[in-house]
Amino acid sequence: MTQQFLARTASLLGFFALAFSAQALTVSSVSPQGEVAQIRQVVVKFDQAVINFGDARAAAPFTLSCSNAQASKGNGRWINEREWAFELERDLPPGVRCSLTPKVDFKSPSGQALTSASSYAFNSGGPFVRRISPYEGSRIDEEQIFVLELSGAADPATLAGNLWCAVEGLGERVPTKKLKVNSASKCSKL
Numbered sequence: 001m002t003q004q005f006l007a008r009t010a011s012l013l014g015f016f017a018l019a020f021s022a023q024a025l026t027v028s029s030v031s032p033q034g035e036v037a038q039i040r041q042v043v044v045k046f047d048q049a050v051i052n053f054g055d056a057r058a059a060a061p062f063t064l065s066c067s068n069a070q071a072s073k074g075n076g077r078w079i080n081e082r083e084w085a086f087e088l089e090r091d092l093p094p095g096v097r098c099s100l101t102p103k104v105d106f107k108s109p110s111g112q113a114l115t116s117a118s119s120y121a122f123n124s125g126g127p128f129v130r131r132i133s134p135y136e137g138s139r140i141d142e143e144q145i146f147v148l149e150l151s152g153a154a155d156p157a158t159l160a161g162n163l164w165c166a167v168e169g170l171g172e173r174v175p176t177k178k179l180k181v182n183s184a185s186k187c188s189k190l
Contacts, residue, residue: 025050025108027116030100035125037151042086042100042122043079050108053081060084061106061114066098094127094152127152145179 029045044062051058058078064086066072074088092098100120107113131149134140146165156178164173 024113024115027102027114030120032122033120035123037125037128039092039098039122039124040088040090042088042098044084044100046082046084049081050084050114051078051081052109053078055109059106060086060103062086062100062102064098064100066092066096068093068096071096072098092124094124097121097123126158127154146176 026047027044028047029043031043032039042064050061055078060076061084062076064072064074064076071090071092072088074086076084076086079085086100098121100122101118102114102116127150129148130151133147133149134144159178163176165176167174
């Protein structure tokens, strides 16, 4: 009876080993998530090989949809057998929200189904300052005019309460005021 018990136990262990090796594909990471200022690529990594590497016909495992369809144009591709990326044509402009949704019918070549969250979300946040003129370390005047180049359009109401200057050694914020500038005019020298 002991030999019969051991044989059955070995069979059950072999069955469970096969069952666990055939478990569904899972996502190990998605980037970006949350709020990220500059987004040009979305990358999904899996816990195991998902495709036969080099298969140019391998299907995309996710669909990307954004609040600005024009800004979210691009192409998905497999980087290797465990990583899929969606390359955007351009950096997402400020204020764009996106979601990455798994394709329900996606399966690996061996027939394993994809299990993941129902979606992954990220957004490009508000505009950020790309350049300031005059630059840090420049000699400035008491009535200095600063020019800020932003990554996108800013809401004037948001700027009003959130824009100030900090002066080294001065323990308070220095208020700012917005100057009206004709967008068609060009500055030849600052």
